[in-house]
Amino acid sequence: MASTILPIRCYPDPILRTKTTIVEDFNRSLHTLLDNMAHTMYQAEGIGLAAPQVGEIRRVCVVDVSREGLELQEFINPQIIAREGSASGEEGCLSIPEYRDKVDRSAKIVVKAQDRKGQFFELEASNLLAVCLQHEIDHLDGILFIDHLSRLKRELFKRWALKQGWQLE
Numbered sequence: 001m002a003s004t005i006l007p008i009r010c011y012p013d014p015i016l017r018t019k020t021t022i023v024e025d026f027n028r029s030l031h032t033l034l035d036n037m038a039h040t041m042y043q044a045e046g047i048g049l050a051a052p053q054v055g056e057i058r059r060v061c062v063v064d065v066s067r068e069g070l071e072l073q074e075f076i077n078p079q080i081i082a083r084e085g086s087a088s089g090e091e092g093c094l095s096i097p098e099y100r101d102k103v104d105r106s107a108k109i110v111v112k113a114q115d116r117k118g119q120f121f122e123l124e125a126s127n128l129l130a131v132c133l134q135h136e137i138d139h140l141d142g143i144l145f146i147d148h149l150s151r152l153k154r155e156l157f158k159r160w161a162l163k164q165g166w167q168l169e
């Protein structure tokens with residue numbers, strides 16, 4: 001079945017600030033959402049996408065850091081259960097187009113989640129995958145990467161956003 005490209009919600013859309021709800025039904029509606037999210041992520045050339053970014057308040061994200069579109073990973077009800085070290089790198093977000101900045105994250109994490117059938121799994125992630133997952137799981141709690149910036153950098157972001165003609169939150 002062909003997947004649909006979903007419109008990506010952009011800052012300051014309030015849906016990006018909404019906390020998602022736990023998925024309990026691992027049904028066709030979930031599978032369609034996952035397929036459409038992957039398709040949308042690849043189309044936008046992103047390495048991760050969370051459900052609120054396509055207007056869905058479900059605790060779901062998809063990630064592919066292979067940069068070749070070969071290693072799609074789906075996370076339903078993900079939770080970070082362990083963290084170690086720190087890493088900082090430049091991040092961007094499909095919901096905040098063209099803005100990039102350095103964010104401090106944990107260098108290694110362990111994520112517990114379910115797959116599309118509802119099976120639980122644990123994944124140890126480091127490097128780009130760890131950063132990407134922290135970014136996407138933040139989305140599921142209504143948190144954006146700009147929230148991790150220093151006060152000064154947030155001011156710079158606000159100025160930049162105003163220049164783009166965006167309304168601020």
Ligand code: ZN
Pocket residue numbers: 092093094095135139
């Ligand atoms: Zn994002």
